[in-house]
Structure formats: C-alpha cells, structure tokens
Amino acid sequence: xxxxxxxxxxxxxxxxxxxxxxxxxxxxxxxxxxxxxxxxxxxxxxxxxxxxxxxxxxxxxxxxxxxxxxxxxxxxxxxxxxxxxxxxxxxxxxxxxxxxxxxxxxxxxxxxxxxxxxxxxxxxxxxxxxxxxxxxxxxxxxxxxxxxxxxxxxxxxxxxxxxxxxxxxxxxxxxxxxxxxxxxxxxxxxxxxxxxxxxxxxxxxxxxxxxxxxxxxxxxxxxxxxxxxxxxxxxxxxxxxxxx
Amino acid sequence: xxxxxxxxxxxxxxxxxxxxxxxxxxxxxxxxxxxxxxxxxxxxxxxxxxxxxxxxxxxxxxxxxxxxxxxxxxxxxxxxxxxxxxxxxxxxxxxxxxxxxxxxxxxxxxxxxxxxxxxxxxxxxxxxxxxxxxxxxxxxxxxxxxxxxxxxxxxxxxxxxxxxxxxxxxxxxxxxxxxxxxxxxxxxxxxxxxxxxxxxxxxxxxxxxxxxxxxxxxxxxxxxxxxxxxxxxxxxxxxxxxxxxxxxxxxxxxxxxxxxxxxxxxxxxxxxxxxxxxxxxxxxxxxxxxxxxxxxxxxxxxxxxxxxxxxxxxxxxxxxxxxxxxxxxxxxxxxxxxxxxxxxxxxxxxxxxxxxxxxxxxxxxxxxxxxxxxxxxxxxxxxxxxxxxxxxxxxxxxxxxxxxxxxxxxxxxxxxxxxxxxxxxxxxxxxxxxxxxxxxxxxxxxxxxxxxxxxxxxxxxxxxxxxxxxxxxxxxxxxxxxxxxxxxxxxxxxxxxxxxxxxxxxxxxxxxxxxxxxxxxxxxxxxxxxxxxxxxxxxxxxxxxxxxxxxxxxxxxxxxxxxxxxxxxxxxxxxxxxxxxxxxxxxxxxxxxxxxxxxxxxxxxxxxxxxxxxxxxx
Numbered sequence: 001x002x003x004x005x006x007x008x009x010x011x012x013x014x015x016x017x018x019x020x021x022x023x024x025x026x027x028x029x030x031x032x033x034x035x036x037x038x039x040x041x042x043x044x045x046x047x048x049x050x051x052x053x054x055x056x057x058x059x060x061x062x063x064x065x066x067x068x069x070x071x072x073x074x075x076x077x078x079x080x081x082x083x084x085x086x087x088x089x090x091x092x093x094x095x096x097x098x099x100x101x102x103x104x105x106x107x108x109x110x111x112x113x114x115x116x117x118x119x120x121x122x123x124x125x126x127x128x129x130x131x132x133x134x135x136x137x138x139x140x141x142x143x144x145x146x147x148x149x150x151x152x153x154x155x156x157x158x159x160x161x162x163x164x165x166x167x168x169x170x171x172x173x174x175x176x177x178x179x180x181x182x183x184x185x186x187x188x189x190x191x192x193x194x195x196x197x198x199x200x201x202x203x204x205x206x207x208x209x210x211x212x213x214x215x216x217x218x219x220x221x222x223x224x225x226x227x228x229x230x231x232x233x234x235x236x237x238x239x240x241x242x243x244x
Numbered sequence: 245x246x247x248x249x250x251x252x253x254x255x256x257x258x259x260x261x262x263x264x265x266x267x268x269x270x271x272x273x274x275x276x277x278x279x280x281x282x283x284x285x286x287x288x289x290x291x292x293x294x295x296x297x298x299x300x301x302x303x304x305x306x307x308x309x310x311x312x313x314x315x316x317x318x319x320x321x322x323x324x325x326x327x328x329x330x331x332x333x334x335x336x337x338x339x340x341x342x343x344x345x346x347x348x349x350x351x352x353x354x355x356x357x358x359x360x361x362x363x364x365x366x367x368x369x370x371x372x373x374x375x376x377x378x379x380x381x382x383x384x385x386x387x388x389x390x391x392x393x394x395x396x397x398x399x400x401x402x403x404x405x406x407x408x409x410x411x412x413x414x415x416x417x418x419x420x421x422x423x424x425x426x427x428x429x430x431x432x433x434x435x436x437x438x439x440x441x442x443x444x445x446x447x448x449x450x451x452x453x454x455x456x457x458x459x460x461x462x463x464x465x466x467x468x469x470x471x472x473x474x475x476x477x478x479x480x481x482x483x484x485x486x487x488x489x490x491x492x493x494x495x496x497x498x499x500x501x502x503x504x505x506x507x508x509x510x511x512x513x514x515x516x517x518x519x520x521x522x523x524x525x526x527x528x529x530x531x532x533x534x535x536x537x538x539x540x541x542x543x544x545x546x547x548x549x550x551x552x553x554x555x556x557x558x559x560x561x562x563x564x565x566x567x568x569x570x571x572x573x574x575x576x577x578x579x580x581x582x583x584x585x586x587x588x589x590x591x592x593x594x595x596x597x598x599x600x601x602x603x604x605x606x607x608x609x610x611x612x613x614x615x616x617x618x619x620x621x622x623x624x625x626x627x628x629x630x631x632x633x634x635x636x637x638x639x640x641x642x643x644x645x646x647x648x649x650x651x652x653x654x655x656x657x658x659x660x661x662x663x664x665x666x667x668x669x670x671x672x673x674x675x676x677x678x679x680x681x682x683x684x685x686x687x688x689x690x691x692x693x694x695x696x697x698x699x700x701x702x703x704x705x706x707x708x709x710x711x712x713x714x715x716x717x718x719x720x721x722x723x724x725x726x727x728x729x730x731x732x733x734x735x736x737x738x739x740x741x742x743x744x745x746x747x748x749x750x751x752x753x754x755x756x757x758x759x760x761x762x763x764x765x766x767x768x769x770x771x772x773x774x775x776x777x778x779x780x781x782x783x784x785x786x787x788x789x790x791x792x793x794x795x796x797x798x799x800x801x802x803x804x805x806x807x808x809x810x811x812x813x814x815x816x817x818x819x820x821x822x823x824x825x826x827x828x829x830x831x832x833x834x835x836x837x838x839x840x841x842x843x844x845x846x847x848x849x850x851x852x853x854x855x856x857x858x859x860x861x862x
Contacts, residue, residue, distance in 0.1 A: 074752070076751075076752065077853040100753060102754070112745070113749070114746060114749060116253040121249075125249070128245040129245070129753060129754070134245070178754070
C-alpha cells in the first residue's frame, strides 16, 4: 500500500511539475477578525501556491496570521476577499465539511483528541464518520497507529494518560485515517520536548516523501522550518517566500 | 456510529451520567406531583366554588317602632300593639354602587299565588276540625243603631255559610269606636267572618252560644290592597266599605258589582286553595336551601339550563306531593293570580295549611284580579324541608319553586301585598370570598337604614384550607419546574458548553452541524428520557400518599357547620386516567424543555464558523 501510494505520489509530482498544478492555491486573500467594536486585519492580499507532495513551512511571530492562514486552508472559515482553490476547485463552491472529512486534515499544537475516547477510537472516528464499518476501521486504525510508531499497548489509553508526543502521533494517525493527502499542521511540536519534536517532524517528513502528502506546517521554530522544502514567512499579514 | 460514540462518551463519565439520571428523575417526579396537585386543587376549587354560594339578605331598618292602639267594641277598650314605622321604603337600586359585584343582583322578588283546584278540600280533610268561613249576605236591620253590635235578619246568603239564612244574628264593627248606623227595616250587604265550618249554626244560635249581643259576628270590610310596581298603595287609596244599603239597581253600581265580585271570589275557598309559587334564579337563593335545611329528595334540582331558558319545570315539597299524590314527571297547572311583595311564603302560609294574609281580593277598581300567567309545569324534583318553620328562612309547606324566567306574564297589575325590603323578599348573591370588599364599599355609601347580612355557608373556613393547599401545589409545581430547569441547564452546561471543544474537533473532522447536534444530544436525550420516565413512575407511586398527607394537613383540621360538612364531599382520589394524563403532560413538558434548551446551547455553539470556535478555545 505504501509502495503504491509512494508510486502514485511520484507520479503526481511529475504530473505537477509537468502541468504546474497546485494542490492549494491562494489568490489575493485578505482576512480580518471582526466583532461589534472593531476589525483586526490579519491577512492582507496573500497569494501563494502549495504544490502536492511538498513540505511547506510557514513561520512568523505570534499573531502574524499564520494559524489563520492554515485555518482558511482547512476551510474552517472563508476569506473576506480573494479565493482559495483546493485541487483547482474554488473553496467557496465546495462542501467544506466534506473537504475536511475527505481531503484536508489538520493537527494542532493542543492535539485536539476526544478526551473520552481511547487512542484507537480517536483514530477510528473519521473513518467511521466516512461510513466505514467498525471492524474495518479498527484494523486500519491499528495500522495507522503502528505507522506513527505507537505500540499496540497504547490503543486503549485515553489521551490524558498519554504523553504529549504520543497524543500528537495519535492526532497524525487520525489525520491519515481521514484519507486525504493534505495535512495542515498548526505548531504541532509547540508543546513537545525536543525528542518528541524530532519524532513528529520525522513522521511528517515521511508522510510527504513516502505517502505523497502535501504538508503545510505552521511554526515559529526556525530550525523546524528549515527542514521544509519551501519556507514562507508571515509578516504584517503578508506572506513572503524565504530563500532556502 | 454517531449515537454509539455519543453514548460511549457519556458513559465514560458514569458518576456524572448517573447523577444526571437521578436528578432528572427526582425533579421530574416533583414537577409531575406539582402538576397533579395543581390539577387536583383546581378541580376541588371548582367543586368548592360550585358547592358554596354567598347570599346577602337586605332588610330595611324601621325608622321607629310605635305602640298603636286598636279599639275593640266587644271588649269596650283599646288593644295595644307595636308597629314598625318605615317612612319611605328604600329602593333596591341604592345597592347598585361602585364596588358591588353581583352574581345575582339585589331586588325585591315576589312570590305568586296560584289557585290550585282541590287543594282546599284536601287541606280541610287533612287538618280536620273545621275552618273559618267567610259569608257575604244581605241582612235587614232589626233596629236602628250604630253597628258596634246590631241584630239583623239574614235574608240572602250570596256566598259562604248558607245555614245563616233566615236567622237573626248579631253582627258588629268591632274595630271602630264610632261606627256607622244601620236603619231598621233597611237591607244591607255585609261580609261576615269568624264562623267555623264545623259548627251547627242553628243550634249554636238557638242556644245563645254563638254571636250574642256582646259577642257579635265580625263585620269585614271590602277594599283593595293593590300596589303598583313602584310601591304605590293604589288599593288603599280607593278606600274600604264595611256595609252598604241594597236598593234597586244596587248591583248595577260599581260598589254593587264589587260586592258581587267579592261574593263570587268566595274568600273561604280562595284562601284554602292558594298555592305559593316562588320564582327563583337558583334554589340556593332560598335560605332554606342555602343553609341546607331543604334539599331535593327525589328527582333533580332545576338545572342551570332550565333556569336560563325559563323552562316550565318546578320543584314541589314532599307535603304537597303526598297531599295531591304527585310524582316526579307529573305536570301541574299553575294559573298565577296574585303577586306578593311583602314577605316570603313561609311567613304567610302556616305549617299546617291555610295562613294569614294581609290582602284583599279586589283590585283598586274593585274588580277581581285576572290570571297573568298560566302554564303547565313539569315536576322535576321533590324537596324536603328538615323542619318546617314560618320565618323568612323557611319554606311554606306547599311552596312550589319555579325558574324566575318561566313566568313571562306581566304581574304589575296583580300586586296585592307590598312592603319594604326584607329577608323574605330581597336577597342577592356575590362571588364567594368578597364579603369584606362588599362591606367596605357599602359602608362608603353612607346608607344606614339597610341591614345587610351575609350567609356563606362556611366558605371562609374552607377557603383558608383550600388556599393552603393551593399554595402547596404552587410550591411543588414551581419548585419542581425550577429544579428541573436548573438541572437541565446544569447538565446542558456540563455536557454541551463545557464540551464545546468536542464540537470543534468534530467540525474540524468534517462533521456537519446536523451530525454534531446528534453527536452531542442523542446520548444525553436517552439518559434524560430514562430519567424522565423514572420520574414519571416515581410520581405515579407517590401521588396517593402525597395527596393524603396534603389533604389531612389542610382539610381535616378545619371544622365546619354540620350542614356544610354534609354538603361537601371532596374526594382524595385522582383517577388513573388523570394520573396518566398528568404524568404524560409532565414528561412531555420536561422533554420539550430539555429539547429547546439543549438545542439552544448546541445551536449557539454551532452558529459560527469552526474557526471562531477554535479562537474561543485557544
């Protein structure tokens, strides 16, 4: 399976190179947080293209808008101006629930696991949501957990009994279980020690290289960002490409 | 899957879930008990209100009581008696003041007199021992002298005691000190009273046992006691005639005709055939019924519809039914002849039959009254009076009760007695529990010549007990309702608001809002439905004992008059059907409340984009 995916990814890479197709394309996107009293612009006329099978890193200071960009890419909201295309389809016209269910997965600094479900149940959740039978979802969930390096013994653990690194790996396994090939990671190592940080980045890197995922990582850690294929920096709501 | 995961997550906090189940069960049970008590109370309040009426009686207070003298020629001295002096009669309209809220307005209500064929003989037979006979006769004076006591020869008996014919008897104007004079040899017409039907007239006269010079037969005047509907005594104004000389063509004159009418009226028969007919708006308006001294024994009371429609139905007394051999369902003819505004029938008709009437049988034109209403009345019930009494609180022995509206004829030209407002004629009804307000408002009118007395049949005592119970039902209903709301709100907060992150995760995983709602609420609803059902069962089991406790606390400590206590029979039973309905309604209310509240919680969270949710989270 992995080999198949890898092969497919390679093909898609070459395909993209040939056709220059973007996995996600952002055009002139602006976004501001609004409430009754004021409006706080976060993104200003951002344009960028994320090609498939690549590892992107977006850095920037806190509040610079990098997490907001990631959320917009996940379809958690729509930009007030500009367009976002996923697989060349205009996001506004897409069923964004379905997009997150099938195509784009997100992992967060705070892991966002269901606290009352076990590691295994957390991973099974998106598959069952997609209509997969429980028994099949269970098998696949066990496989994904093994893939992120979690032993069988941890399957029945609840998130609060696991370490941060373990929880983030469960979150990655759950992202994989959704079945898409775009993974958005919002400061995934922010709460982890350096050892776990390395592990997570290695897993993400492997997803790109072996599974053909497009990973967009938001981080303020320059060292982690340096491991990406392409680096961007958010500054004053603008996205600037950093030279390698 | 969504429901399974919802349940799974719920049961992974078993203590919270169990607490939720139990608290909802208890609060629902309290709420339903409150509902049941509330229903029970409302039902009893309706019964309670229907069982009581608050009647006010009005009596004009006389301006003074004077000692009057009445000459008696037989005794040759004055007799003294007291008389209430009223001056102007106060109109019932003075009771129409601001603050007076009447269910039955105060007005002077008459009773009517119908002449019932055959009643006289039945009564005579029953009473036995004879009765007074009134005689209209032509007499020739044997001497010329004032008529304080004069011997006359009876030459013609027009009506009454025919045995007097051809006898010489003494007659006299007992009550006038200076009576008019009859002339010897002249023929006069007179009315005589006082002779008993059982006496052998001839024998009595022959033996000097009857009507001697010193004890003459009483001469009675003819006249009119007619009143107008505005209380004007037009009959009195027409004057009275004690005797008149009979000359040629006398019976063609107005007075001659009046004597003939008087004769034809046959006062003896009339007096004993008189049947009192009481038109009322409700039997409770009659003090005997109101105080439970009288009650319908056979058949039914006249119902509201019959009162409203003025149906020709009536209640008769057991005495009348037995005397005339009448039963429920029979009809009787009631030609109404006189309207009486002075007293209640019981004050005129004696308990043994007959009675005492301050009335004349001719109108102000000295003509006989005409029947003003004549209908066939169906007997719907027979009432019994526990003990007959001749006060205004009693009922006449043969009193017939009919709906007020059933009498459609105009009796304004048939009023033969009248008087100031009294307990026997003037009653009104006000809403239960408003006597104090009425009395306060009445005091402000500054009218002090009317005595108003209220009879509420023990309502005030019952009212306090019912109010206590009502308060208890409100406390349970409100307490149970508020407790249920608070518990629902608490669990909504714990299970939904405090788990908003779960909604964010689900939304981030691409779960639609609809599925999110299902995920959050389905498990909760199952537990809640279980709790509500348990509450329903709990309330079902507790109802009877709670009601018994409440009842014993609020009702049995109160003492009532025996009449009232007998009349009120509140039951502590609530039928299974009512219990079922109350429990169902209570459960539906709680579940609907939970549905609305928890949907509100979830919808508020789901309202915005998931990103906003994340912002709030982080």
